[in-house]
């Protein structure tokens with residue numbers, strides 16, 4: 001096999017609870033990751049030597065800042081692999097949107113290199129490498145489409161089962177840096193106990209399985225919302241508008257993308273048109289994956 005084309009999916013955080021700051025500078029999280037049907041497409045081709053990344057998207061750097069190249073370099077240093085790789089990235093996931101696009105691309109690169117070069121890296125090896133590349137990367141190495149994330153978000157508990165629900169994403173014209181959102185977090189007020197939050201996160205999955213979107217609406221909290229909202233007040237306006245008629249709506253990750261779940265695709269498309277008309281923003285309609 002000389003080349004391989006893989007889909008690199010986006011995620012949403014159905015909820016994101018920040019529990020505090022860690023000694024390593026990261027934040028302790030409790031989050032529920034969910035893959036969605038929005039995907040980049042990535043072609044990987046073996047070459048004799050060197051590394052080359054091509055992407056037409058104006059906001060994607062095609063140099064060593066890109067997580068695809070970082071993942072490739074990590075594979076090389078870890079395995080001593082000689083050969084080279086050419087990568088063509090068809091970017092569809094908004095950049096810096098809170099949808100994990102760069103992390104997903106990094107995970108896809110680890111999986112592609114492992115297969116193309118027959119490296120026999122085990123799942124624990126891949127997970128360890130993923131953690132080095134970023135807190136969201138390990139989730140994209142799982143086979144399940146939903147998982148609870150603890151620690152930095154990279155201690156994962158995969159959850160079985162998929163729910164057929166439509167997703168509406170409201171996309172903003174520019175992204176937000178995850179680092180700056182975390183840095184501008186105010187000290188968390190004393191909130192619910194960890195036992196309660198662990199229970200809430202399981203309840204979200206239970207409500208989704210029975211398509212009880214009203215039931216899970218109060219649990220879809222994102223503790224990064226206030227910080228992201230200060231940087232981009234439009235997020236709050238869109239979310240308030242959506243929540244009037246669609247209770248299962250929240251911000252994903254560190255924002256700015258806002259998601260909204262519904263059982264009915266036609267109704268979701270109508271809501272997407274309304275958002276575009278009212279706010280002049282781009283939207284995307286798809287499904288939980």
Ligand code: C5P
Nearest residue numbers: 025026027029134135152153178179182
């Ligand atoms: O791991 P990743 O490089 O994707 O994270 C980007 C930034 O987000 C980190 O440098 C850190 O500032 C912040 N972060 C955090 N706590 C987490 C995950 C990310 O503070 N659990």
